[in-house]
Amino acid sequence: MRTALVTGSAGFIGYYTAKRLLDDGFRVIGLDAMTDYYDVALKQRRHDMLMHYPGFQAVIGRVEEPGLLLGLFETHRPEVVIHLAAQAGVRYSIEAPRAYLESNITGTFDLLEAARAFPPAHMLLASTSSVYGANTDMPYTETDKADHQMSFYAATKKATESMAHSYAHLFDLPVTMFRFFTVYGPWGRPDMAPYKFTSAILEGRKIDVYNYGDMKRDFTYVEDLVEGIRLLIDTVPRRPAMGEHPEPGDSLSPVAPWRVINIGNSDAVQLTDFIAAIEEATGRKAKCNLMPIQPGDVPATWANAELLKKLTGYAPKTTVREGMARFVEWYREYYGAAQER
């Protein structure tokens, strides 16, 4: 039986990833700190659903807790490590930057040190579309320079890409970095627009629409994302031979078994069209509070997903109309119709 360590297993993407691996017959060690950045009950519910699988073992703790990851690696010797635990959120990183430093930088450092001591066959770490920052060339491509992050969140994620690269180079640790694009779906994060907008619309509250609605996001449906993750687990980067150049369009490092991959829908959706999809799914009209762009926010994201397709044959495909219909259905079932006005 293959063993995987999934950090952030009570988180939104972590839950779906752990579930998929359990369905595929993996043994999964799920680590989560249950931080209260958003409703802990939602995290608990996700973990409870994973507990139904005999192959799942939950560990509660912070990735940056000294010795914790090292102990888990030593005990379980995971073949695959999927690192999704992080302090997420673009705008919150202005309010609480230290949380990002501790979870994202120190936590990833501790993970890399544990991997150095007990090397897994493949480590896959979450980064973000936000690392493209001030880039204006669209769609965003992995081989583009990405040097101008606009939020401290994005800066910490970009740092983890470099940190993992150095360990991949020095200690021959195969690493895949994911750049995720605004992932949404049932059991999604309450701090993100799909959830915030849906709950406000159903409760008859106004929604805050940043940059007066002139925003684009490459919204990616969570099950599509997890399909990409699953296929990439067995797409292990190898260290190129001396003097070998990676193929055009491949982000493979010339000096390490390390690659960065966009997982996005490859469709930049206007925020106003996204709101229209929620209106359609809920059967209600949104009341909009139009606001300026928020500090740290980027006006648009759009993924070039060719590399994912080339390596795995797969491309995400769920439209926001389909995806938000599923989200609204889940939301109504989870919270009941009681709050609707």
Ligand SMILES: O=C(O)[C@H]1O[C@H](OP(=O)(O)OP(=O)(O)OC[C@H]2O[C@@H](n3ccc(=O)[nH]c3=O)[C@H](O)[C@@H]2O)[C@H](O)[C@@H](O)[C@@H]1O
């Ligand atoms: O793609 C990513 O890498 C990132 O996606 C999201 O960040 P973001 O795209 O800002 O996602 P949302 O918070 O759901 O915002 C989506 C869009 O709605 C807008 N928005 C959000 C919230 C709100 O109240 N009003 C509003 O207009 C945002 O400005 C943005 O244009 C996640 O929060 C990050 O953790 C993740 O790394």
